[in-house]
Amino acid sequence: MASSSSSSTSGGPIARGSRRRRLVLKLSQKDTLQALFQQNPYPGIATRERLARELGIAESRVQVWFQNQRRRRLKQSRSPSANMRQDGEGAPGEARRKRTAISPSQTRILVQAFTRDRFPGIAAREELARQTGIPEPRIQIWFQNRRARHPQQSARGPGNVRARGPGGASATTAPAPEDRRAPPAVHSTSPPLGPSQTQESMPPLAAAAPLGAPTFWVPGTASGVCVGQPLMFFVIQPSPMALQPSEKPPPPPQVAVPWAACSPADTAPWQPGPGAILPPLQPETHIRRRPESPVAEGTAPLLEPQPHPPSLPRSTSLLDELLAATGILETQAPSPEPGADAGVHPALPDPPSFLDELLEATGLGSSQAPSPGAAADAGAHPALPGTPSFLGQLLEATDIAASQAPSLGPYADAGAHLALPGSPSLQDELLAVTCIPGSPGPSLGSSPVIPGYHPALPGSPSLLEEIMAASSIQDTPWSSPRAAADEEGVEAILEAPLREEDYQALLDMLPGSPGPRA
């Protein structure tokens, strides 16, 4: 079974798209992960997200780390007989991430992409994420499942199913050797900055953390901005107050209430022993990332012109990044083509412009958009009576995302679930949306300020501390937040790549203008 893959692999599927930039975990981050791993090698989504926030990395990265760690552990002790999954087993209550609902229109886009390339690289995935509004990690999973269930689908080419050879998909044509890395020159892609990295998971704001809750520093402004991938939205952060646990009844019971509402008392379900402490949390939010690189996989030129929109010479300077993040660059990019997005759509049978999709999904069109203030409220999700606010709908439909540190931050993810209107999770969505991104990420070496962690909050025990206390692991003198602080500091900015047209259209739809694009 498995063996098969290896050999052919060389052709590597991965080769082309280029992987996501390798994350280098800091010591303190490793310590935290390690500590938690000891307690529960099979953390559920809530724990992973929480951890992700604490560490300032994407939830998906946390998941991968646990996978690798389990493997490592296993390998080391050749005989795992003892423990494998039993331990974590009983985690009733939190386990998996909620199933992500993918709408038909989103599926369409994905399928299209799939036919073009079954092994999209990070850049392509991110691009898809932007287009669909689905978090990149979910897209990655989607492709995995798709490959497994649709061997060769499009291939009409009789004959072979070369499936796995990763190259199978596109490689066929090419000799391969070269594609292995990224395209040669054209966009330098990621190397320089961490381009693609954006945040996936958001660091929720820090408002008031309940006890153990980790606090995050909130980017300067009180208000966070959430940007939707395709659309740019500015959401006003519902002030922390809104989240106040005390009474704010966020109606949605099912919604995971941000830590604020949850009592820390609930501890993690899974756990065994020593008292786990992690409170359940989970505000889910998602953030989308920026249009980063273009890239493309050009491997399948056959199907399409596949315009690599990517060609945008994205400069790697921080400034550029920032601009890009804020959308400034993007929109006014001189480039003849807006490129990025356009690139992908070409293939779509009918250009499902995002806007169209949006409308379709939301089915609304007339509501008057709430003023910003209203938006804010929406954020607080006052109570979804059933009529989702325009903003809500939009957000939901677009799966808004908030992104954070544009430049370098490699983390983030979101637990997003998209849902079509009507779906019960609307509230969830809104909630998620309202969570503003908070913390910044790590990775910039230059800012001495703003630690990703709770640097100095004396009163709030960090997750690690809790764990340590509980498990008595104490190898790391982690008490000093200092370390972590080293680098982080980016402020959160949001980015929002959105096509001019869409943006425009959106504007049109907004309150005052009834007619969506002409």
Add this chain to the structure above:
DNA sequence: CACCTAACTTAATCATAGT
């Protein structure tokens, strides 16, 4: 250059939404 390990893949399986 070797080693460690993040990132990625397949295959199997569990879980859930929709019928």
Add this chain to the structure above:
DNA sequence: ACTATGATTAAGTTAGGTG
């Protein structure tokens, strides 16, 4: 119950960062 499909896991591979 059945089907479709998203999520998770194990096991193996690839490749980036470091010493």
